[in-house]
Amino acid sequence: MKDQVKMPIHSMNRREFLAAGATAIGALTVIPSHVFAAKKKGKVAPSDKIRLVHIGCGTQGLAEVDALLKAPAIEIVGVADPNRESYDYIHWSENGLRDQLRKLINEPAWKEGAKGIPGGRNIMKEIVETYYRKNRPGYKKTIAAVEDYRELLDKVKDVDAVKIMSPDHLHAYQAIDCLKRGKHVIMHKPLGNKLTESMKVVDLAASSKLSTHMMAFNISGWGNIGLIKKWVDVGAIGQLKEIHNWSIRPVWPQYPEIPADKPPVPDGFNWDLWLGPAEMRDYHPHYTHATFRGWYEFGAGAIADMGYYSLLPVFDAFKLDSAISASTRFSRVVGLKNNVPSVVVNNYSYPLSAAYRFDVPYKDGSGKIIVQWHDGGMKPQMPEGYEGYDLPNEGMMFVGEKGAIVSDFFRANPKLVGKQASQYANMEGYPMPDKPEDILADGTIRWLQGWIDGCRGKGKGVGAFENAKEVNETFNLGSVSLMSNGKKLEYNPATRTITNDEAANKLLTRNIRQGWEM
Numbered sequence: 001m002k003d004q005v006k007m008p009i010h011s012m013n014r015r016e017f018l019a020a021g022a023t024a025i026g027a028l029t030v031i032p033s034h035v036f037a038a039k040k041k042g043k044v045a046p047s048d049k050i051r052l053v054h055i056g057c058g059t060q061g062l063a064e065v066d067a068l069l070k071a072p073a074i075e076i077v078g079v080a081d082p083n084r085e086s087y088d089y090i091h092w093s094e095n096g097l098r099d100q101l102r103k104l105i106n107e108p109a110w111k112e113g114a115k116g117i118p119g120g121r122n123i124m125k126e127i128v129e130t131y132y133r134k135n136r137p138g139y140k141k142t143i144a145a146v147e148d149y150r151e152l153l154d155k156v157k158d159v160d161a162v163k164i165m166s167p168d169h170l171h172a173y174q175a176i177d178c179l180k181r182g183k184h185v186i187m188h189k190p191l192g193n194k195l196t197e198s199m200k201v202v203d204l205a206a207s208s209k210l211s212t213h214m215m216a217f218n219i220s221g222w223g224n225i226g227l228i229k230k231w232v233d234v235g236a237i238g239q240l241k242e243i244h245n246w247s248i249r250p251v252w253p254q255y256p257e258i259p260a261d262k263p264p265v266p267d268g269f270n271w272d273l274w275l276g277p278a279e280m281r282d283y284h285p286h287y288t289h290a291t292f293r294g295w296y297e298f299g300a301g302a303i304a305d306m307g308y309y310s311l312l313p314v315f316d317a318f319k320l321d322s323a324i325s326a327s328t329r330f331s332r333v334v335g336l337k338n339n340v341p342s343v344v345v346n347n348y349s350y351p352l353s354a355a356y357r358f359d360v361p362y363k364d365g366s367g368k369i370i371v372q373w374h375d376g377g378m379k380p381q382m383p384e385g386y387e388g389y390d391l392p393n394e395g396m397m398f399v400g401e402k403g404a405i406v407s408d409f410f411r412a413n414p415k416l417v418g419k420q421a422s423q424y425a426n427m428e429g430y431p432m433p434d435k436p437e438d439i440l441a442d443g444t445i446r447w448l449q450g451w452i453d454g455c456r457g458k459g460k461g462v463g464a465f466e467n468a469k470e471v472n473e474t475f476n477l478g479s480v481s482l483m484s485n486g487k488k489l490e491y492n493p494a495t496r497t498i499t500n501d502e503a504a505n506k507l508l509t510r511n512i513r514q515g516w517e518m
Contacts, residue, residue: 049075050184050455051158055149055174056165057081057124058289059091059117060188064215065124066104068163069131071444073452076132078156079124080149084268087116090252090290105130119289120268121145147270149174153181160184161211161455167292168299169510170276172197175465176518179204179212184455186448189216189308191465193300195476196509199496200518202472205465211454216308217463218436218447220316223411227429228398229317236416236424237400240318244397245310246374247409249302254294254352256333256344259284277516294350296483297510301350302375303475308468310396310409311371315471323358323474324368327488328481330354331376347483352376356478373478385417436463480507 052074054061058081068074091097097117102110105127111118125145132139144152153159161184164174172192178185185205191214192198205212232240262282265271271283278297285291293299314320330351333344353376361368374380379391383404391397394409403418416424436447444452450461473493480498481489484507490500498505512518 044072049073050160050452051075051077052161052163053077053149053152053156053159053183054079054124054128054163054165055081056163056167057083057121058119058165059089059097061163061165062101062119062124062127063097064165065127066100067445067448069104069128069135071448071452072442073444074161074448076128076143077159078144078146078152079121079128080146080152081121081124082147082270082273083120083266084147085118085120085122086266086268087114087118088266088285088289089117089119091117101127106134121147147273150177153178153183161186164188167274167288168193168304169278169292169297172201173277173516173518175201175212176204179208179210182210184211184451185465186213186451187215187465189214189468189472190300190304190475191468191472193298193304193476193479194508194510195473195480196496197518198472198476199469202466202469209457209460211451211460212465213447213451213454213461213463214308214465214468215463216312216468218445219309219410220313220462221433221435221437222309223313223407224414224429224432225313225317225411226432227427228405228407228411228414230427230429231405231414231416231424232318232398232400234424234427235402236420236427237398237404237418238402240369240398240400242370242372242397242399243314243318244372244374244380244399245307245314245395245409246379246391247302247306247310247394248377249306249375250294250350250352252290252293253286255286255291255349256335256346258348259286275513277510277512279511279513296348296350296479299350300475301354301479301482303354303356303373303478306409307373307475308471310411311373312468312471313411314396316467318369319363320369320371320470321361321363322470322493323360323371323477323491324493325359325488325490326474326477326481327357328354328478328486330482330486350482353378354482356481358474358478360474371474383417385419385421476508480504483507 050073054076057079068076098111102108122145125143128143144156146152162178164171164187166174168190171187175185175187190198191201265283287295287298293305331353334341335344355378356373358371359368360371380397382391383399392408396407396409396411398405403416403420405414406417407414434446438446440446440449447463454460477491481487484504487501489498489504492499
């Protein structure tokens with residue numbers, strides 16, 4: 001049942017300087033800076049604010065909303081989520097999210113009597129309104145909270161932008177719809193969990209002057225890729241041959257079988273809308289909240305959960321293109337059928353552990369290297385010269401002809417491994433760019449300011465969707481190899497097709513439900 005919320009209609013003719021005011025994608029008008037209202041002490045005139053709709057109000061959206069609320073240039077004017085309000089969400093600690101939100105809104109007893117982890121559009125609405133009323137003098141508004149974001153974009157006037165925090169299978173459809181409506185977009189990774197749809201997002205964003213930002217770029221400044229790259233460039237490990245990255249993920253329940261029971265759809269939850277473009281199936285809590293990542297239809301696996309954070313800076317530093325082949329190895333689940341052990345045949349959920357191998361060319365055509373991802377506790381073999389030590393639980397390794405570089409997962413604390421290590425041990429790396437996660441003087445996070453600048457016609461930021469093309473394309477190809485029983489797939493990035501397996505090629509997209517066509 002939809003909330004009975006009066007939708008505010010804003011009819012003022014304002015903010016032509018914002019790119020969202022363009023009548024069509026790419027038809028942007030950049031107005032000189034003298035039209036902007038003067039800013040004093042971090043305050044922004046109401047007519048200058050970027051009016052934003054928040055799509056998706058689960059635990060991740062709630063955990064990240066503080067960055068938007070603390071940015072003077074942004075005003076959240078509506079929230080949307082298929083779930084009205086519940087306390088059955090999954091989070092990394094029982095009270096961690098609740099305590100974080102209490103601190104944000106300065107309400108030490110907020111949800112004191114509630115049992116469980118909160119989420120849903122009414123929770124997000126409450127947090128937004130409470131924060132603004134306490135921190136923005138004169139704020140007395142009531143924002144809209146509805147099931148379907150499209151209702152907000154149709155009825156709330158002068159919406160400039162959206163933040164998309166929905167499950168992976170909705171990302172591409174919502175992003176394309178919002179870009180076509182002329183809205184600037186922030187979205188969590190991935191761009192889509194099917195290769196074809198994610199590349200449509202890339203193409204549309206690249207052809208538009210609208211400002212986009214994929215959230216995985218937020219921590220691209222972590223670690224020391226500058227030193228790693230310099231060691232490789234000066235020949236400290238010889239010619240680079242392989243890059244390995246490994247993670248303990250998945251850290252959510254991973255279900256090897258389709259649920260057989262049919263619990264009722266919870267009150268206040270629009271299951272049909274949550275499914276979106278995915279094929280209809282019976283509701284089950286095993287599909288929703290954080291566990292969506294484990295299903296081929298709804299998520300993109302552990303590699304998409306964490307691999308963007310670790311490998312985006314690596315692809316950028318070494319100028320790597322999209323993979324031209326992918327193969328996989330993975331764990332299998334054995335069950336009993338009539339008391340006979342049998343492997344569970346599974347073409348619908350990610351395995352408990354997997355290893356991906358990609359052939360990845362350099363963009364300049366100078367050759368290719370191997371990039372390998374390992375999850376579920378899998379690790380690569382320790383390189384020569386690293387005997388007597390165990391690789392960290394999560395990490396990264398760059399393997400060359402003469403040695404290797406081992407670092408933690410986010411490229412911090414890199415160490416040279418090999419006979420010549422001492423020769424380069426005190427070398428300084430290339431200068432590092434400003435960290436995207438730095439807080440600026442007015443309370444805005446640096447990455448967010450870059451996106452805001454793009455909304456105001458100052459050019460695209462480093463987190464633009466098109467800058468994630470190669471990593472997104474590579475990861476999506478790996479998922480198809482898993483769905484193809486680990487087969488090595490040959491891929492042509494120019495045509496975006498798998499050339500050696502027609503059945504696998506069909507898995508690059510999905511059977512889209514009517515009404516969700518791109």
